[in-house]
Amino acid sequence: MQTITITKSVAVVANYDVLVLGGGPAGVFAALAAARQGAKCAIVEQYGFLGGMATAGLVMPLSVFTYQNKRVIGGIPWEFLERLEAMGGGYIEKPLGNVAFDPELYKLCMQRMVLEAGVDLYMHSYLTGCTMGDNGTIQCAIIENKNGTEALAAKVFVDCTGDADLAAMAGVPMQPQNGEPLQPLSTYFVLAGVDTSSPLISEAMHHNKQGVNCHCLPIREYLLEHAEELNLPEFGGPWFCTTLHDGCVAVNMTRAAGDACNNRDYTAAECRLREDVYRMADCLRNNFKEFENCYVSAVATQAGIRETRRIKGVHTMSAEEYISGYQYTDSISRGAHPIDIHATKGNSQVTHFLEQAAYVPYRALIAENFPNLLVAGRCISADRKAFASMRVQASCMGTGQAAGVAAAMCAASGCTVQSVDIDSLVSKLREIGAEI
Ligand SMILES: Cc1cc2nc3c(=O)[nH]c(=O)nc-3n(C[C@H](O)[C@H](O)[C@H](O)COP(=O)(O)OP(=O)(O)OC[C@H]3O[C@@H](n4cnc5c(N)ncnc54)[C@H](O)[C@@H]3O)c2cc1C
Known part of the structure; x- marks a missing residue:
């Protein structure tokens, strides 16, 4: 195949404590959590609205905040839910805890919260690459928009693109597919x-x-x-x-x-x-x-994506851990949706109900050797089955919230994502209402 080489100078147009890539359920709460901890923060989003699969994919309902009537995802995601309800744009289905919503009000509610928190928004901007410093450090995210090519520098990056785009560009190893098919695409x-x-x-x-x-x-x-x-x-x-x-x-x-x-x-x-x-x-x-x-x-603006890349993190959540509600020493969020695997061919689906609400370890949000990168949402480190529950929106919001707080801590202290003080992270998360 013929190749061409492109070399160009790109302006570094801004410098952040925390830069979040992707404004879906994970990214919005990563940014809100980081900004409310005092970090200078921005979101890069390819569309002109927030919400990811919930809005671009019209994926509804929003699953799931409770397990047997007990709340398992709290903090800023719960605040969003209450605001959405107050706007007439959300309705909690009891006892299951799914949320029916109006996708236009979902966009508006997220946008209001993000702007109120002082988060900068780069909409209509597509992440196309990154520059690397020493020892796996990401220096800048490269974005494309109508201004041309721009670079955004940050101390810490949170990849919430769903597809682990930034992590892949930085060279983070991904989970092996082991010959198993990806879950199918579906247009709502x-x-x-x-x-x-x-x-x-x-x-x-x-x-x-x-x-x-x-x-x-x-x-x-x-x-x-x-x-x-x-x-x-x-x-x-x-x-x-x-x-x-x-x-x-x-x-x-x-x-x-x-x-x-x-x-x-x-x-x-x-x-x-x-x-x-x-x-x-x-x-x-x-x-x-x-x-x-x-x-x-x-x-829907785009075909719904259930499954693509997931990072190979410091710890990969297994289905056994997940289903049994294993409590990690570094648990930072939870999940309560059944394991839900849709057949790639044909009309079937495998569903496995949880024995209790699951826990998510901080180590699933970070990779070895990448000191200023976290991921949240659909692309965290989990095996195929554990992922098939964790992929739903409320769980993604929970990991986004945890990643945002951790990213702000790293930006403030200069520590790597691998050396975050877990006790301090968990207590900050509890302070803002996370259920851990
Ligand atoms: C068919 C289907 C049914 C589902 N059913 C349910 C359900 O019933 N309940 C439920 O809660 N969940 C359901 N889900 C899952 C859920 O919607 C997603 O897994 C969840 O939205 C993932 O959140 P996320 O923030 O990780 O990623 P996403 O929602 O994918 O958000 C990623 C964001 O990043 C942006 N982005 C991506 N790449 C780039 C780039 N290179 N540059 C700039 N921006 C970028 C995207 O535009 C998007 O806004 C379903 C999904 C599908 C496809």
Whole structure:
């Protein structure tokens, strides 16, 4: 393949204590936590809004803040939830603790909190690279936007891109795939004109039952039985979720294999899934009276990504530790969602309910030999099964909050992320309301 070499001078346009890459559920709370600890902080985000998969992917509900009615994710994420509810944009489904939300108000609520905390925002800015100093230290993140190429220097970086983009650029080793397929990509869509007051839909769109899959079983059974005559592509669920607006449900149903970190794969999946959205909407309209007047009112900005890269951290959380609620000496957050693995091919899903709420160790947020890098959210160090629970939004918010506090401590003291004082980190997290 022909190659070209590009050399250019790039201005270092700002210098931060903590720079967060990615403004999704993990990144927003990493930035809020760091800024509230006094760090000068910024977020780099490719879109013109915050929320990541929750808003760009229309992924709902927001799972899950409680385990058997006991809160397991607290602090700033809980404050967000209360503010979102007060704005009329969130609704906690009890007893399960899933949160139904309005994605536009989710964006607005996050944006308000971030700006109030004094966090700088670089929207419409894509992280494309980094410069490295000695001994694995990241010096600058390189971003591209309409200003051109810019560099942002920071003492500490928190990778919340979901795909571990910064960590990969810096050369952090990643979890091996061991020949196992990635979980499938799914494009969410919103249907309007649905009979949301019908018993079938009003029950299915509230994900509130503990210990059961919240998919719409009668529709699933019909679709599986008539799959051939309906000529439906592979599907999951379907799961319907209220957007808090009468007549509207978000639909999680499409499914395609693909690696979102491979541009050609992801492009092909986007195009196929957009077609599938309309095939599935037609199928629902033509076969179920609750959908007879429905139409597609929104398609997610991007195909939802369940799984891509995860770092090989100082500790990799195993499924055994996770399911049994193993308490690490450096636990910094928790998770309460079932282990939830969607088949890459076909219509199935493996779900494993937890014996108790799980713990997350600080060592899963850092790698050996990278002294000023933390990760949070979907790309932390976990095996495939533990990850399949930790990937949900509230868990990502919890690790973001912990990474933000740790990053601010490192920036203030000059210590490496590997030598953070764990007792002090945990007590700061408890002070701000984290449940550990
Ligand atoms: C189909 C599907 C169903 C799901 N169901 C649920 C559910 O029911 N409940 C639940 O809670 N969770 C669910 N999830 C999981 C959850 O939405 C995500 O795992 C979670 O949002 C991950 O948060 P994050 O902050 O780590 O990453 P993301 O949400 O992916 O956020 C990453 C952010 O970084 C930005 N970014 C990425 N790369 C760059 C770059 N190079 N430059 C600049 N910006 C960048 C992105 O735009 C994004 O804003 C589901 C996911 C999918 C795909």
